[in-house]
Amino acid sequence: MIPFNKPYLTGKETHYIYDAVNSGKISGNGKYTQKVQSFFESVYSFKKCLLTTSCTDALEMAAILANIKEGDEVIVPSFTFVSTAIAFIRQGANIVFADSYSDNPNIDADKIEALITDKTKAIVPVHYAGVACDMDKIMDLASKYNLLVIEDAAQAIDSYHIDKNGVKKALGSIGHLAAFSFHETKNIISGEGGMLAINDERFVNRAEIIWEKGTNRAEFFRGEVNKYGWVDTGSSFLPSEIIAAFLWAQVENLEHIQEKRIKLWNQYFNGIKELKLDSIKLPKVPEYATNNGHMFYLTCNNGQTREKLILKLKESGFHAVFHYLSLHASDFYKGRHDKRELPNSDCFTECLVRLPLFFELKEEELNDIIMCIKNNFK
Structure with missing residues (x-):
């Protein structure tokens, strides 16, 4: 039987995992985490990248950063994976489902405006099969109604949108926030894994705190503060160095x-x-x-x-x-x-x-x- 999917190994995964383990630093935010994050920031012009244990985690971080609260409305395509919606439901949002195009599974950008109310806080376009949604129209709506755009780019690594001025931008670099997946079914993989891309300067510092269980520990490790403590909400979103080391072998290829x-x-x-x-x-x-x-x-x-x-x-x-x-x-x-x-x-x-x-x-x-x-x- 020819399977639907077969994870591809480059041959370097176990070598880098061994190196990570041998370094004595196997918890999160070590050498390989930083190598991967720096790669995506430099190649795709994301302002800040944070590896996560899944795309679902990245979306949940985005929902926290967007300050989604009970009764807020978030516009999401109906034809998507449950994580796209559930990340915002956890924050108390009401999901307003949008239809796809007739010839394309992506959210129909021409039908979004009719769904916007005074309770709408965010639009979450999903780039199905790695093919861009109409981000010109979506970003124009977001600007008109002062909404956040959170790209679900789970399938969209190394894919692009060409805007009305002919400028080519990586998917995940256009909205205020974006979430990627490195699940074993994706183009590059780490078994389970994901990444949050932050493109709006307002969210950079807080994203790192939420990523580190609500603490400013990352600042402490960089020597920016002399001690760290609990300063915000958050969770243990960051993956271990073993996952990051595996992913680095994929990123190189x-x-x-x-x-x-x-x-x-x-x-x-x-x-x-x-x-x-x-x-x-x-x-x-x-x-x-x-x-x-x-x-x-x-x-x-x-x-x-x-x-x-x-x-x-x-x-x-x-x-x-x-x-x-x-x-x-x-x-x-x-x-x-x-x-x-x-x-x-x-x-x-x-x-x-x-x-x-x-x-x-x-x-x-x-x-x-x-x-x-x-x-x-x-």
Whole structure:
């Protein structure tokens, strides 16, 4: 069976883990944590980066920094992972779910303004499959209504948005805050892991305090204060040096990994496009977005077609999967969601299928998957 995902190891992970352990410093915020954070700050122009134990933790930090309180409203796409919403629910927020585009799982930026009220505090765009949301429109709305933008960039490492002036900016560097994931299903990995990117100077100092359990310990270790204590809320968000050391091996090979994944993505796109099938739609990458090769998905005409395709692929030895269930219709939230229908989100829930895509997938294996899809729709 060709799996949906297979974590890629560069060969340096255990070497750096050994080095971290041998150094005697294996708790958080050591040499490898700082190397990784400095890399992302310098390469992608994030003002400040803080590694976390997960993208969920990064989102929870963002919710604290945004000062989300009971009764505040946060606009979130319904077609996303539960962490996007639950980080703000923990702070007492009411989630206002937005629909996707009809041809793109990302939040429909043209439908956001109608959802804004005097209780709205933040917009949380999710860059699905590493493809940018329309950040020009979203940032304009945020400026108009004095809202914060928190990018859920879990899938979006090394992907970009091209603004209306033709300026290319890394995803995660545009909003006030952003959260990334290094889960084993992502382009670069640490098993579990994440990162908060802070782009607004107002949040830099407090973010570090929240990251360090509500203390100013980081300032103490830098010699900026002669003792540290409890100064704010927070939690133990920072990962161990073992996780950071593993991640550093991946970061060193980011360009190589990206080159291969994008090549596989393009092979999928061009091969399936040539089939000229009416029963499926290819992913759309808008003109203002780039593609980071995170995921290759198809959208079937209906749920029955998707089930048949997944079964056909499975019988042929290929593990394809669906993705999110619309959060507005979840058991947890459906009683609190208003009566608005979100048809595009529901369509992707019902019809989207993800194909195997990982670094070690061979070109001939990928061609076999394309042939299987062709045979399914004969």
